[in-house]
Amino acid sequence: MEFGWSNEQRGRDEALAAAVRDAFPSDAARANDPFTREDWQRLGKLGLLGLSVADRYGGGGLGALESARSVEAFGRACPYTGLVFAACAHLFACAMPIADWGGEELKRRFLPGMCDGELIAGNAMTEAEAGSDVSRLAVTATPAPGGWTLDGEKSFVSNGPSADLYVTYATNDPDAGHWGMTAFAVPRDTPGVTAGEPFEKMGLLQCPAGSVRFENAFVPAENVIGVPGQGGPIFQDSMGWERACLFAGYVGLADRLLDRCVAHVRERRQFGRPLAAFESVSDRVADMKLRLESARLLLYRACWEKDQGLPGSALSTALSKLAVSEAALANAVDAVRLFGGRGYLRADGIEAALRDSVPSVIFSGTSDIQRRIVARELGL
Structure with a gap:
């Protein structure tokens, strides 16, 4: 590498x-x-x-x-x-x-x-009873002349309220589990497709999210992504892209936070000294740097392996996603602590970084799911 x-x-x-x-x-x-x-x-x-x-x-x-x-x-x-x-x-x-x-x-x-x-x-996958377990989708795809009809509801779709197009997944064979799922590209104006109102969320406020309902929504065969039954591998492949490349945005956020914290502890004075002169402060900043650089290298490795088409990249991707999301959250908490009262106020934007980092340990597979992937790849 x-x-x-x-x-x-x-x-x-x-x-x-x-x-x-x-x-x-x-x-x-x-x-x-x-x-x-x-x-x-x-x-x-x-x-x-x-x-x-x-x-x-x-x-x-x-x-x-x-x-x-x-x-x-x-x-x-x-x-x-x-x-x-x-x-x-x-x-x-x-x-x-x-x-x-x-x-x-x-x-x-x-x-x-x-x-x-x-x-x-908008990526329409998550359902009320299918978050981490995506092999048990309740949204169904039923064969129809010239295509399929979709029925059911996706409970959380990022970009959903604003989207023109949904990439969604539905069960076409309930007995086939992971292999009984098909991927579709569904325009929003398809009859029977209804986007819900935006949710009130903790963070990532610039990204609207809501539910999407399919009621006897006809999707022509040419809008199937891949072939029927291939939805499981397609979704997992998209998760490989998302867990590696999307989380680079959180590396960037953590980098920006670190720069702001370094500048703050150099300038802010307490007890006649800059905050940076206190070991408890400088040690915290050093830990932030360690988490950031460790996560960045794991992410780069996961992306490099994806480019090389190497087998076993699922392990690197899971390690990367786990490291980046946990580092982003921990560093955001430390940034609030370092800024003190200012970190708790909205004016400086530090608390926004914390709110935006919390969902990183949940979406694209929770941290616990990433640990299970790592354990599985190690043969445990």
């Missing part, structure tokens, strides 16, 4: 970060608002909605590692982590299943609009 970045790569990331700062300056007045269509189109113009999609469909044609580097720069520069999450969920959980598994007609119909910001996509 070689993570020595060229001047061209570093320059690209720095230029992207600068462009993100210009496009999305920090504004307390809109910090709690969901993204707008204009925001989404800006993301498309910056190339952030199609990083890993082939260039012939309007994407950037990058591999997992270079995509992650761009997402890391995005997360470091953007003050709205919910926007970073929304863009990455759209790309890695929705565009990449179509890009990697969809037929040519499906790719040409949806991917250009997903890359340029014309379309917003």
